[in-house]
Amino acid sequence: MARKKNKEYYAVLEGxxxxxxTIYSSWAKAHVRTTGYSxxxxxxxxxxxxxxxxxxxxFANCGGRYELDIKSEKxxxxxxxxxxxxxxxxxxxxPGIYPYF
Numbered sequence: 165m166a167r168k169k170n171k172e173y174y175a176v177l178e179g180x181x182x183x184x185x186t187i188y189s190s191w192a193k194a195h196v197r198t199t200g201y202s203x204x205x206x207x208x209x210x211x212x213x214x215x216x217x218x219x220x221x222x223f224a225n226c227g228g229r230y231e232l233d234i235k236s237e238k239x240x241x242x243x244x245x246x247x248x249x250x251x252x253x254x255x256x257x258x259p260g261i262y263p264y265f
Contacts, residue, residue: 171211173218177225178208185230187218193233 174188179197188194191211198209205225212218215234222230253259 169213171213173212173215174209175212175218175221175230176209177222178203178205183231185222185226187215187222187230187232187234189234 172189174191174194175185176182176188176194176197177185179194179201182197186197194209201208207225210218210221212221219230222228248263251262251264253262
């Protein structure tokens with residue numbers, strides 16, 4: 165059975181600290197803009213397999229003005245093997261960021 169191709173582009177029409185619609189190539193960047201946001205539209209973000217389809221979606225919904233936030237091929241997306249790990253604690257007696265668990 166063939167493996168399904170990942171969606172690689174995320175068109176965000178509305179979101180936190182978003183001046184105009186933006187197309188991202190990283191879900192991590194799009195996720196920050198959309199999580200917890202109360203949209204004015206029914207569909208305010210969507211994922212796509214290719215860039216042109218994402219551009220078409222933005223054009224159809226917003227009239228064509230948008231920004232691109234596309235990562236370069238050289239950009240590192242995973243931590244190095246010897247990179248220091250940190251743990252964030254949001255709730256509890258001692259919230260904070262720690263180098264140990």
